[in-house]
Amino acid sequence: MKRVCNKKIVWLASYPKSGNTWFRVFLANLLDDSDKPSDINKLGISNIASNRDIFDNYAPFYSSDLTYSEIELLRSEVITEMAMEAKKTIYLKIHDAYTFLDGGRAFIPENVTACAIYIIRNPLDVAVSWSRHINKSIDDTIKGMADENYIISQSLKGLKKQLPQRLLSWSKHVESWTQFPHFPVHIIRYEDIKNSTFETFSKAVKILGLKKSSKQIEKAIRFSDIKEMQLQEKESGFKEKPVNAKTFFNAGEIGTWRKYLSEQQINKIIEAHFNIMLKYGYISDEKNKAYKRFGCFAKS
Amino acid sequence: MYRAFGLNIQSCIALPELETTSGQPDVDIVFGDVPDFLDAPKTKGIRYEASAGKLLLKVNNVAKFLVLNGNKIFIEPLNNATDEDIRLFLLGSCFGALIHQRGLLALHGSAIEIENSAVIFTGLSEAGKSTLSAAFVQKGYKFISDDICVISSDKNDIPQIFSGFPQMKLWANSIEKLGDNPKNYSRIRRTLEKYNVTPNQYVTNPLPVKYIFELNSWNFPRFEIKNITGFDKFAIIKDNTYRARFLEGLEQLNAHFNISNSVAKYATIYKLHRPSSPFMLEELLGLVLQNIK
Incomplete structure (x- = not known):
């Protein structure tokens, strides 16, 4: 096997339901540069780093015989091996937080990482979308988002398609990816993708070093429009949708939380994630003052 | 010994x-x-x-x-x-x-006997190989091997599977799906809820490999089965070879190809998709039987 060791991995990182798949579908369309939209079930770029089959292909043992901690230790080596063999850039979606293993080694192998795109979305909207995705109540979802030991896809009695992923809390997830890596991390706000799609995607394309014209970017944006993704999901389903979720591609509107969250739920989220929400503009200074004064926000 | x-x-x-x-x-x-x-x-x-x-x-x-x-x-x-x-x-x-x-072929899968021939269920972890095999054993079919299926070709170039050992490795929820209680069995590792289950009937002689089903689970609520032909058969065999990454270093790629060739010529190979949840074990079992002539 020829090993072409290089910094081959570009991480597409985010907390779940933050626009990662949208970005990935956009990127796949941009790289395909076809005259019709890419098939969402056959995207030309890799799926997700936590896929069990990636692990089982590269590791010398099957994940089904290993404990969670053994898998976590080996996953880093699996990603390195995958990058060493890759002939071109691997765009790899990831929801795991940027954590450190015992001994201080980063879980994400830095020596094979080129850079990361980190997508952040208002946790109030994430809570609504994530609760639908995992088919749990909003209260349970909020609890999970505040839990610093939150691990998804963990099943003690059987196997899941994806390996367990350590998310930490929503705030710690953001902090982990934006503060600790020694490689460049370009932060994108989901709301900026939504409000200024062309500008936001163009900047990301430039940062990724892809030489694409405005026309090509515009076409990829058109082909990855939510309506197109919803249409494809309606016609042929989407293989990444959890069985219990009704659909994967929901409207993805900004501010859905206003319709679905109670005042108490809103306050719980803000209380748990105050500093990060403030830093990324999800609560304003004015609201900050109000929060400090009254300990809560009115539902606006 | x-x-x-x-x-x-x-x-x-x-x-x-x-x-x-x-x-x-x-x-x-x-x-x-x-x-x-x-x-x-x-x-x-x-x-x-x-x-x-x-x-x-x-x-x-x-x-x-x-x-x-x-x-x-x-x-x-x-x-x-x-x-x-x-x-x-x-x-x-x-x-x-x-x-x-x-120089033998090792497939990642589970095998049972149906009418003096071997039927192998292969596929990724979580596809349901061992569970399906255990369901057949529960119905009275004989068990051949779990996890590794070892195949050699005989003098007539017919692929023959050797029996493994009488143990099925089943997760707690598979045992429950089969209507049993995990507490009745010992764990394969103290830290995993995966258990050793001994099959009642077990084949000891080599059997011709007549059918291979590559199992896949998906989130669509339907089954799909495709008869794989031609060169695509080699892809199924290669993709499901046990620890295929070892082959190159061990300089066994040629031997692997030769036995794969004999399997591809002799065995009928299907790619089968099942809904990931609910498992629909009875329907899956019926579908396998329907496609065995």
Whole structure:
């Protein structure tokens, strides 16, 4: 096997339901540069780093015989091996937080990482979308988002398609990816993708070093429009949708939380994630003052 | 002396999962010092190094293993390793390497007997191979092998599967799906809710490999079955070869191709998709039977 060791991995990182798949579908369309939209079930770029089959292909043992901690230790080596063999850039979606293993080694192998795109979305909207995705109540979802030991896809009695992923809390997830890596991390706000799609995607394309014209970017944006993704999901389903979720591609509107969250739920989220929400503009200074004064926000 | 995969095995470590036999050993398993590295390995992967006739495997906190020439395995246990853990990797990846070294085909899957022929269920972890096989055994079909299916071609170029050993590795929720209670069984590792289940009926003689079903689960609420033909059969065999990454370093790619060729010529191969949830075990079993002529 020829090993072409290089910094081959570009991480597409985010907390779940933050626009990662949208970005990935956009990127796949941009790289395909076809005259019709890419098939969402056959995207030309890799799926997700936590896929069990990636692990089982590269590791010398099957994940089904290993404990969670053994898998976590080996996953880093699996990603390195995958990058060493890759002939071109691997765009790899990831929801795991940027954590450190015992001994201080980063879980994400830095020596094979080129850079990361980190997508952040208002946790109030994430809570609504994530609760639908995992088919749990909003209260349970909020609890999970505040839990610093939150691990998804963990099943003690059987196997899941994806390996367990350590998310930490929503705030710690953001902090982990934006503060600790020694490689460049370009932060994108989901709301900026939504409000200024062309500008936001163009900047990301430039940062990724892809030489694409405005026309090509515009076409990829058109082909990855939510309506197109919803249409494809309606016609042929989407293989990444959890069985219990009704659909994967929901409207993805900004501010859905206003319709679905109670005042108490809103306050719980803000209380748990105050500093990060403030830093990324999800609560304003004015609201900050109000929060400090009254300990809560009115539902606006 | 133990017997599995058509081999007589002499072992320094007790292998209670295996049948016992007598005669001359084909494989000798001994405790001994195992080096940290191989001299000039042909390939190096994660925790393993390989060259012709040699495979070094290092399992953290369990053991270092050296598998030689298809007939010898050295084990150097590491601190606090339990026998269960050593056996799991010995009977898994180490035997996978040993089978490759002997020029045989090792498929990742589970096999049962139907009308004097072998039916193999292969596929990724989580596809339902062992559960489906256990469901057939529950219906009275005979068990052949779980996890590794070892195949050789006979003098007429017909692929023959050797029985493995009478043990199915089932997760707690698979046992529950089969209407049983995991508490009735012992765990394969203390830390996993995966259990050793001994099948009631077990085949001991080699059988021709007539059918291979590659199982896949998906989130669509329907089954789909496709008869695979031509060159695509090789892709199924290659994709489901047990620890296929060892082959290149062990210089066994040609032997692998030759047996794959005999399997591709003789066996009917299907790609079968099932809804991931609910499992629909009875329907899956019916679909398999419908497609066996």
